[in-house]
Amino acid sequence: MTNERVIVVGGGIAGLTASALLAHQGVEVILLESHSQTGGCAGTYKRGKYVFDVGATQVAGLEKGGIHERVFRYLQWPKPYAQILDPGCVVDLGDGSRPIQLWHDPIKWEKERNEQFPESERFWSLCSFLHKINWDFAKRDAILPFSNFWDLKQFVNALKPLNGVSGLFSKLSVADLLVICSCHKDQRLKNFLDLQLQLYSQESSARTAALYGATVLQMAQAPLGLWHLQGSMQKLSNALESCLIRDGAQLLLNHKVVNLVSGSNSQSWEIELLTDKGSILKFSANDVIFTLPPQCLLTLMKDELALQKTYRNRLTGLPKPTGAIVFYGAIARHHIGKAYSNHMQLFVEQFGSLFFSISEEGDGRAPRGEVTVIVSAFTSVSEWNDLDGKIYQRQKAKTLTRIISVINSFLNIASENWLHKELATPRSFAKWTGRPQGIVGGLGQTPAAFGPFGLSSRTPFKGLWLCGDSIYPGEGTAGVTQSALMACRQLMANRGENFTLPQ
Numbered sequence: 001m002t003n004e005r006v007i008v009v010g011g012g013i014a015g016l017t018a019s020a021l022l023a024h025q026g027v028e029v030i031l032l033e034s035h036s037q038t039g040g041c042a043g044t045y046k047r048g049k050y051v052f053d054v055g056a057t058q059v060a061g062l063e064k065g066g067i068h069e070r071v072f073r074y075l076q077w078p079k080p081y082a083q084i085l086d087p088g089c090v091v092d093l094g095d096g097s098r099p100i101q102l103w104h105d106p107i108k109w110e111k112e113r114n115e116q117f118p119e120s121e122r123f124w125s126l127c128s129f130l131h132k133i134n135w136d137f138a139k140r141d142a143i144l145p146f147s148n149f150w151d152l153k154q155f156v157n158a159l160k161p162l163n164g165v166s167g168l169f170s171k172l173s174v175a176d177l178l179v180i181c182s183c184h185k186d187q188r189l190k191n192f193l194d195l196q197l198q199l200y201s202q203e204s205s206a207r208t209a210a211l212y213g214a215t216v217l218q219m220a221q222a223p224l225g226l227w228h229l230q231g232s233m234q235k236l237s238n239a240l241e242s243c244l245i246r247d248g249a250q251l252l253l254n255h256k257v258v259n260l261v262s263g264s265n266s267q268s269w270e271i272e273l274l275t276d277k278g279s280i281l282k283f284s285a286n287d288v289i290f291t292l293p294p295q296c297l298l299t300l301m302k303d304e305l306a307l308q309k310t311y312r313n314r315l316t317g318l319p320k321p322t323g324a325i326v327f328y329g330a331i332a333r334h335h336i337g338k339a340y341s342n343h344m345q346l347f348v349e350q351f352g353s354l355f356f357s358i359s360e361e362g363d364g365r366a367p368r369g370e371v372t373v374i375v376s377a378f379t380s381v382s383e384w385n386d387l388d389g390k391i392y393q394r395q396k397a398k399t400l401t402r403i404i405s406v407i408n409s410f411l412n413i414a415s416e417n418w419l420h421k422e423l424a425t426p427r428s429f430a431k432w433t434g435r436p437q438g439i440v441g442g443l444g445q446t447p448a449a450f451g452p453f454g455l456s457s458r459t460p461f462k463g464l465w466l467c468g469d470s471i472y473p474g475e476g477t478a479g480v481t482q483s484a485l486m487a488c489r490q491l492m493a494n495r496g497e498n499f500t501l502p503q
């Protein structure tokens with residue numbers, strides 16, 4: 001046991017990244033993961049000859065200078081092989097109109113959006129202007145929200161004069177930008193934005209912060225882009241795992257954290273764990289990086305939080321995140337009638353947004369001539385968690401039938417041709433990821449909760465740091481990687497060491 005040790009809780013992308021970065025800095029790291037594998041929401045599972053991506057299917061930040069690329073360059077490890085998605089996604093508004101193709105080439109995308117949404121260029125130009133300012137700011141690894149002088153200094157260092165202009169938009173929503181640009185009467189544009197923003201911010205255009213929305217609406221275009229990993233999503237976790245193990249960190253799978261208490265010398269933490277064999281273990285460390293949804297602290301730190309009522313109230317008052325239902329299927333490729341692209345978003349009345357990811361030939365997910373089809377929708381977690389056993393099973397079976405029927409009609413598939421089909425609900429996500437009630441994604445990115453107004457990675461507890469998809473800049477593998485970097489920089493600065501990631 002050493003005071004210098006860092007314990008990282010949770011082996012999703014945030015925890016793996018934090019562990020790999022710190023281990024590469026020479027810090028003693030123990031990564032505790034309750035599951036038998038890492039990856040969390042960006043993990044995979046096998047069913048016979050198929051490999052399914054559990055949650056995330058697309059990766060941002062793999063381009064040169066993107067956050068995943070920077071991390072792997074710093075770790076001196078090859079980034080996982082991936083193909084750029086072009087289009088990044090095809091959006092079908094379900095109203096019979098031509099689907100919208102999110103081309104990677106910005107010129108092609110400009111042409112597409114001008115055809116799809118005439119008179120909207122003012123809106124896109126404003127988004128592009130805000131996005132450029134935001135992106136430059138984020139790339140300088142700003143700390144948000146700032147909670148002490150060191151954070152503030154990093155924040156100020158990342159500022160450029162134009163941030164003053166973007167700051168004027170900090171309390172506005174994407175819908176406000178539409179009004180400013182006189183595009184608010186274009187209902188089709190609004191429908192498109194509502195659908196896309198739900199994927200990234202879990203909110204509609206009326207509730208998504210303008211500064212956040214302006215950026216995520218341009219994720220698919222060069223110089224950024226969305227990528228499809230060769231093999232499976234697990235390749236991202238595997239690469240990070242290899243780095244942290246190479247650099248001497250310990251990865252303990254099947255070790256579930258059940259209690260977090262600040263230690264007797266008030267400087268260190270005591271962490272109680274349950275192993276898969278049923279034994280209780282105790283570890284101590286000077287610092288803890290906690291990557292689970294912060295709502296988990298309410299149970300894991302019950303005693304500590306009883307003394308920190310303001311912080312407890314902050315956690316209790318966090319906006320309620322959504323859950324997901326996900327269909328995982330497999331089928332012979334020739335049985336799929338039409339598919340505009342391998343990544344599509346469709347609006348249907350009964351589910352809202354349906355996001356499709358179809359595997360590609362030879363991408364490691366299905367044998368040749370077959371494909372995996374993953375379709376996800378948002379749902380309220382209470383709708384599922386409040387049901388008792390039999391009713392839950394009936395509801396699950398009914399939802400599976402309904403979602404298959406929509407998929408069959410969209411992709412022109414005959415029902416008997418499915419080779420595999422199953423459904424995950426918030427209860428499945430709670431079991432797989434340990435996320436309370438199966439909440440997924442982060443906190444809604446409303447103007448009141450985005451960036452400077454969000455939950456800080458710095459907590460009122462000395463040596464307890466947060467990262468993951470509820471912390472700035474938000475959900476997605478790229479977002480949680482950025483938040484892991486932020487927590488590591490704060491932790492190292494607290495130890496008197498300057499840690500920066502090369503650009």
Ligand SMILES: Cc1cc2nc3c(=O)[nH]c(=O)nc-3n(C[C@H](O)[C@H](O)[C@H](O)COP(=O)(O)OP(=O)(O)OC[C@H]3O[C@@H](n4cnc5c(N)ncnc54)[C@H](O)[C@@H]3O)c2cc1C
Nearest residue numbers: 010012013014034040041055056057058257434468476477
């Ligand atoms: C359906 C769906 C689709 C998505 N699509 C995309 C996409 O296409 N692209 C994208 O970038 N993002 C996508 N996301 C979001 C992305 O997957 C997440 O934001 C990101 O992976 C979260 O990473 P994390 O490390 O913060 O948390 P998690 O992935 O939740 O990792 C937390 C880890 O902690 C472990 N754990 C839990 N409790 C304990 C405990 N008590 N003790 C020890 N370990 C514990 C869990 O097993 C898990 O491994 C999607 C998410 C979902 C659900």
